[in-house]
Amino acid sequence: MSVVLDNEEGVPFEEALDRTGFGLYSVSMTALAGVVIISFVCIFYSSTIVVPVSACQLNTTGAQQGMLVAGPIVGVILGAMFWGYVADQHGRKKTLLTSLIAGATINAFASLSTDWFFLLILQFIASLMISGQYSLAMTLVSESVPLAKRNIVVLMVTCIFLLSQGLMAVMAMPIVPLTFSYRLPYLDIYWTSWRLLLVIYSLPSLFTALWLNHMQESPKFVYSKGTETKALDILKIIYRINNRDRSDEFKVKSLMRRTSINFEYVPRNHCMLLFTQPLLKYTLIMTLLFLLEQLAAFKVWLPTIAHRYVQVVNYGEGRNLTLCSIIASSMDDPKVKENSEIAARCGLDFEALLIVLVITMMLSVTTAIMTMAVGRFGRRNMVMIITLISGGSGMLVNLVPNSVASAALFVLQLLGIVVIGLYTALCMTLFPTRLRALAMTLTMTGARVANFMSIQVINYLLIHSCDLAFYIYGAMLAFSAVVAYFLPRDTPTTRNNHQILHEESFD
Structure with missing residues (x-):
């Protein structure tokens, strides 16, 4: 067990971070995230378009x-915990x-793939x-902005995440x-639009790396490593950029020194700390919540569902059908099936991509609205409300036998x-x-494994038992409200107390 001795001189880190304010640096860090x-999305989801x-x-x-679509998912599953540990x-x-x-480098090289297997291997490595x-x-x-703004910042970044797939479209x-096609004789391949698209999807990573190189390391991470002086220097830089219109200096002269006498912690036990009290309960709850949320698997098949929906509405009689009846009709109606096959041959349906864009915009706007509401209702209560409504809708x-309502x-x-x-x-x-980084990757890794399986399950059920897919995954999401009930109430006081407890116990 780790015994932490804090001297009485200096300012606690969270208080010092709060004093830096929320200004240009904070906004820039949020935009960078x-x-x-x-x-990440441009490389991870590139296969769905390519x-x-x-x-x-x-x-x-x-x-x-x-297999090409599944390759990046497997790569992300296998590599996530490694990067969390390294960070x-x-x-x-x-x-x-x-x-x-x-x-970015490996994904760009994937554009030179001579066959599908080479493309699979390179995109798998890129996803790792x-x-x-x-x-x-x-x-x-989250470690670079004041506590009072942390929830809003994380949710705003989530808005961008939910919009990213639409930006890819x-x-x-x-x-x-x-329709251009240039032969590369040394590789005996033709440079076409999909190869160019892979290179374009690599460019955001290079731009981001250049931007990140001009930002500071997480001051909380530096502080947790016991280098209080360096952490204070970073906080001073953040304060100066956040308060450019002020001439005064950062008031904090020293941070509260934290001396840890650690009897148990060694790197090989790093992961095991998440499965000991008081963190075990939260590790299990958050892992289960991520597992029950499998809507990303539906998003993977969204272009297919949208394509079939549009085909039936345009060429069939689907106005008084449920969504699953429309999907079934798209496969059974000869006229619809013929048009679907023509539209899907070696390309993408423009209307399907447009629907993906519109829905991702709706997801982003919904998150922005939720960001404003979370301060009033609290994160736990918002989770319970959203999962109940969303799961019930599924x-x-x-x-509902109406195409628009369904x-x-x-x-x-x-x-x-x-x-x-x-x-x-x-x-x-x-x-x-x-x-923190390991906890994030660990709790999400289980969800990614389940997501990989759900993609296959949903694909099968949409063809053979469509209704069951919505009943099962809708019920799973609704059950999340029960699991979330066991989370602590996140009033400002209890939220701060929980964070202090964990920092004192493990940092």
Whole structure:
């Protein structure tokens, strides 16, 4: 057990961070975290757009395309905890820089793939390199802004995350239709639009790395490593940038020194601390909450669902059908099936991409509204409200025989994905600095494994038992409200007390 002795001189770190204020540096760090998320999504989800566009040139079968889509998911699952551990040992900034540059480089090289298997291997490796970026970006920004603004900042970054897939669609719209083809004789391949798109999806990572290089390391991480002087220097820089219009100096002259006598902590036990009291309860709850939220699997199939919906509405008689009846009709109606096959051949349906963009915009706006409401209701209560409404909507999707109403309930179900921001904010509060990045990646890794399985399950159920897919996953999400009930009430007083308790026990 770790015994912590705090001297009476100096200012506690959180109070010192609060005194830096919220200004230009804080806004810049928030925007940077958002761009990191965009960079992550551009590489992680690139296969969902590149795979159908490259199908003709690479001659991929349906099974091979499924493997290409699954490759990045497996890479993120396998690499996430490694990057979390590295970040907790060597710093958020250095780890993110390495991840951004490595991921962008390998993803760009994937554009030179000579066959589908080479593309699979390179995108798998690229996903390994970027697998920790989401949690690291959230950790870095949460440790660099005052406590009072932390929830809002994390939720705002989540707005960007939910919009990112739509931004990918926007980037793809002018590139995918291009018909140029240049032969590269040394590789015996033709440089076409999908290869260019892979390179374009790598550029945000390089831009982000350049931006990040001019920012400071997390002052909370530096402080947790026992280098109070260096942490104070970082806080002074943050204060100076946040308060450019003021001539006074940072009032804090020294930080409260924390001397840890640690009888148990060694690096190999780093992960085990999350499974000891008082953190065990929160590790289990947050892992279960992430596991029950499987709406990302529905988002993967959103273009397919949207395509079939549009085809039935345009070519069939689907106005008085439920969403699952529309999906079934798209596969059974010969006229609709013929048009669907023509539209899907070696390309992407423009209307489907447009629907993805609109829905991701709705997700982002919903998160922004939730950001304003969370201060009034609290994170725990907001989780309970959202999961109940979203899960209930999913179970009602196929009980309303009207195409518009059924689709609206499906969109309402998808809006439940905004709880990811709340889960992230909760993790930032419940886990101490030394374990925070690892806790984020650990609790999310289980969800990613389940998400990989859900993608396959939902794909099968949409064809063979569509109604069951909505009932099962709607009920799972609604059950999250019961699990969230066991989280602590996050009033300002209890939130601060929990954080102080964890920092004293483990930092």
